[in-house]
Amino acid sequence: xxxxxxGVFDSGLGGLTAVKELRALLPQEDIIYFxxxxxxxxxxxxxxxxxxxxxQAASFLLSQNVKLIIAACGTVSSTVTDLTSLTNGAPxxxxxxxxxxxAAAVRATKNRKxxxxxxxxxxxxxxxxxxxxxxxxxxxxxxxxxxxxxPLVENGFSSPDDPIPCLTAQRYLTSIRETGVDTLILGCTHxxxxxxxxxxxxxxxxxxxxxxxxxxxxAAQWLKENGLLQTNxxxxxxxxxxxxxxxSQLAQIFLGMKVEGSVQRIAIExxxx
Ligand code: DGL
Numbered sequence: 001x002x003x004x005x006x007g008v009f010d011s012g013l014g015g016l017t018a019v020k021e022l023r024a025l026l027p028q029e030d031i032i033y034f035x036x037x038x039x040x041x042x043x044x045x046x047x048x049x050x051x052x053x054x055x056q057a058a059s060f061l062l063s064q065n066v067k068l069i070i071a072a073c074g075t076v077s078s079t080v081t082d083l084t085s086l087t088n089g090a091p092x093x094x095x096x097x098x099x100x101x102x103a104a105a106v107r108a109t110k111n112r113k114x115x116x117x118x119x120x121x122x123x124x125x126x127x128x129x130x131x132x133x134x135x136x137x138x139x140x141x142x143x144x145x146x147x148x149x150x151p152l153v154e155n156g157f158s159s160p161d162d163p164i165p166c167l168t169a170q171r172y173l174t175s176i177r178e179t180g181v182d183t184l185i186l187g188c189t190h191x192x193x194x195x196x197x198x199x200x201x202x203x204x205x206x207x208x209x210x211x212x213x214x215x216x217x218x219a220a221q222w223l224k225e226n227g228l229l230q231t232n233x234x235x236x237x238x239x240x241x242x243x244x245x246x247x248s249q250l251a252q253i254f255l256g257m258k259v260e261g262s263v264q265r266i267a268i269e270x271x272x273x
Contacts, residue, residue, distance in 0.1 A: 002230050005030035005237075006219070007061030007069045009054075012040030013247075014150070014189030015072030016254035018097075018212035019236065022070075023255075025220045030233035032064045036268060038241035041150060042075045043119030043188075050079045050121070052273045058086035058094060059271040060239070067228055069094040070219055074118050074188040074211060078127035088272070093222075097211040100218035101185055102131040108207040109139070109183040115176040115206075116143040118187030119150065128187055142179045146172045146188075153190040154250070160196045169194065173201045183207045193253065236261040241268040 006029050008019055013035045022031060034057050036042075042050050054076045061069050069092060071077050077096030080086060086094050105114050116128040123145040132141050148168050152158065157165045176184065184206055186192060192210045199208060223229050238261055240247060248259045 002067075002228055003030075003233065004065050004067035005032045005233070006223075007032050007034070007064060007066030008072050009034040009057040009061060009069070009076075010036070010073040010189055011042035011053075011075060012037050013250050013254050014153075015212075016251055017189050017192045017210075018070065018072035018216055020255050020257070021210075021213045021216035022219065023236070025216055026223070026229070028233050029230050031236045032061060032066060032239070033236065034060055034239045034266075034268075036241050038268070041119070042073065043121050043147065043150060045121065047079050050076060054080050055086050055088075055273040056268050056271045059088070059273070060266060060268060062087060062090050062092060063271065066092060068092065068219060068223065070215060071096040072189060072212060072215065073097075074122045078118070078122040078125040078187075095215065095219060095222070097187070097215045098127050098131050100214040101187065101209055101211040102128060102135055104214040105183050105185050105209045106132065106135050106139075108209060111180065111182045112138060113140045113142070113179060113181040113183075115179070115181040115184040116141060116187050117146050117172070117176070117184065117191065118143075120145040120147050122187055128185055140179070142176050142181055144172055144176050146191075148172075149188065149194060150190045153193045153253070156253075158193045158197070160200060165194060165197050166200070169197045169201045173198065177202050177206070181206060183209060185209045185211065187211055189254075238263045239266050240264075241266060
C-alpha cells in the first residue's frame with residue numbers, strides 16, 4: 001500500500017502548484033498528476049459539469065492504483081460538496097483544498113477577519129465561507145472573485161513589475177483590504193504565482209494562505225498518521241486531456257522547476273463518470 005502513488009488532479013496545470021509543495025514535503029513519494037487541459041477552465045462552469053469532470057478524473061486516478069486522491073483545484077473542491085462520492089465507493093480517500101486551507105486561515109488570524117479570493121464558481125459556492133463558519137464562531141469573512149487572475153497567469157502576466165496584473169489586483173483587492181482583514185485565502189491554484197503582487201496590494205500585515213501548500217501539508221500528515229508514507233519513490237508522471245505540446249513550458253511556471261517525468265495524453269471521456 002505504501003508504494004502506491006498519490007493521485008492529484010486539477011482542471012488544468014494550475015494544480016502543479018500543489019505538486020510543487022508535495023514534492024518539497026515528500027520527495028520519496030510517487031505522484032500521478034492529471035490536468036484536464038482539454039476542458040480547462042472549470043471556474044465558470046456549472047456544478048453538474050464540474051462534478052462529472054471530477055468523477056472522470058478520480059476514475060482515471062483510481063485506474064492508476066493511487067492510495068490517496070487530492071483535488072488540487074479550488075473550483076472542484078468548492079463545488080463537489082462530498083468529495084468521497086467521486087470514488088464511487090472505492091476505499092481511497094479523496095481530499096480537497098477547502099478544509100486544510102480554512103484551518104490554516106483560522107490559525108493565522110488574530111483579528112478574526114478573513115478574506116477569500118477565488119474563481120467566480122468558487123466564491124459563488126460559498127464553500128470557504130461555510131467551512132470557516134463551521135470551524136469557529138464570530139469570524140468576519142469577506143470574499144471576492146478575481147476572474148482575470150487565471151488568464152493573466154497563464155499568459156505570463158505575473159511579474160510585480162508589470163502594471164497590468166498590478167492594476168488588476170488593485171481593482172479586485174482594494175475593497176477587501178479596506179475591510180481590515182489580517183488573513184487572505186488564495187483559494188485558487190493560480191494565485192500563488194501572483195503572491196508578490198497580492199502582498200503588495202494587501203500590505204505586509206496580511207497573511208496570505210496558499211491552498212496548495214496547506215493541502216500538501218495536510219496530505220503529508222494524513223499519510224504519516226496512516227502509515228502510508230513511501231520511502232523509495234520520487235517519480236512524477238503527468239497526464240493531460242489535450243495535446244502534450246507546450247506542456248513543459250506552462251507546467252514549469254507552476255512547478256517552479258524543470259519538468260521531469262513522462263507526459264501522456266489520455267481520453268478522459270472514456271473514464272466512468
Ligand atoms: N484550477 C482552478 C481553481 O483552482 C483555476 C482554473 C479554472 O478555472 O479551471 O479554481
